[in-house]
Amino acid sequence: MDAMNWGILGAAKFAREHMGPAIHAARGARLAALATSSAEKAQPFKDFAPDLKVHDSYDALLADPEIEAVYIPLPNTLHVEWTKKALAAGKHVLCEKPIAMEASEIDGLIAARDASGKFATEAYMIVHHPQWELARQWLDEGLIGELRHADVVFSFNNPDPTNIRNKPETGGGSIPDIGVYAYSSVRFAARAEPGELRSVIQRENGVDTYTHVTGEMLGAKGGFTYSAITSTRLHPRQEVTFQGDAGLIRLSCPFNANVFDQAEVTLSRTGEPDRVQRFPGVNQYVIQVENYVRHIREGAPYPWTLEDARGTQAMIDKVRASEL
Known part of the structure; x- marks a missing residue:
């Protein structure tokens, strides 16, 4: 089985310290690309993934035909926008939590996932x-x-x-x-x-x-x-x-x-x-990536879907609405 090529949108600290190394270490996965305009921010990723391709924009990474799955560690308010863009570009998506700011936004993500035929979910490790x-x-x-x-x-x-x-x-x-x-x-x-x-x-x-x-x-x-x-x-x-x-x-x-x-x-x-x-x-991050790859490659069960994420976001919305 060929390794799944992953790209990361942005050189976030969490991606550098946890998810980037986890993708690199996971069986069946390969960290192949990073989107950042900063060579300085890209270097720590290259230290553990020397063959890493660096794109100078998120759109350029999404246009890369070699990338099959995208990990999104962007600020919370950008999760919905770039998950939809990645799905539209034909990529599978693993997006950091919370994947949306309101439960209703996840309805649009579910529709985009279903229309694309790709797998998208929240990185609830x-x-x-x-x-x-x-x-x-x-x-x-x-x-x-x-x-x-x-x-x-x-x-x-x-x-x-x-x-x-x-x-x-x-x-x-x-x-x-x-x-x-x-x-x-x-x-x-x-x-x-x-x-x-x-x-x-x-x-x-x-x-x-x-x-x-x-x-x-x-x-x-x-x-x-x-x-x-x-x-x-x-x-x-x-x-x-x-x-x-x-x-x-x-x-x-x-x-x-x-x-x-x-x-x-x-x-x-x-x-x-x-x-x-x-x-x-x-390492729960490595297991998460391996389970993600197995789900896509082999149809193995995956324990956290967009529907699960929507349930939590609905609870978050309820917490805010229940303030005394």
Whole structure:
């Protein structure tokens, strides 16, 4: 099987440090091109992908007939526009989250995907990590009894006013940046959607810097209460807990595995010793790319679609509409 040639639109820091190396390392994939007008920004990519072709514009990369798939790490407000352009150019697309700023925008992406015959989805990498597959399995099996409550905390301290995450014009804020994890992770693992929500939001310079969501989630096995805190002004912390009437599941590094800490899932059940599963060295970005290639080449199942992304964006829209 020939390797899938990938191109990246823009020399973003995250692409340079994580997704570029992941594409280069993934089986069945090859980082073949980068779009940037800066030779200086291109060099770190060439350091690990020496044969990289550099285009001086996004349009030039999309016109490259050798490129089969495009990764888009552009600012949030540009995701819809360039996903549509890439699909129109006949490319498969993996776009950073959030793929849109409102749920209704994703309807247009779904239509563009279907019309193009290409695969497009959001780069929601955690669903590819075995820790989340295990947490979902344990919930499906009812190992903690009836799920009664889920709570999520995801925070880091980034007060830099020049950082893209703190700029309203590029879709900054804790909700679009890390709320997608706090909301999607519970939707995915518990197969649940939000019911009534209430949110408290603090803002600086037009972006949310702290959001606390409480309410209920509704799943096939019933409802449970929910709490999620996201902040870009608190000391780094990330944790997810699912609590049932017979036990709990705790993920101590649910989102930034190998960066924040080692991925670890603990199952605690009444009257039993804790069951701890650790995942040293697992790279969820590499797995994401490999699953993407296998889906296109072999028709293998893929755990995150545009429809899934739309569900999370609808929840984000609901969080904002539920502000107290």
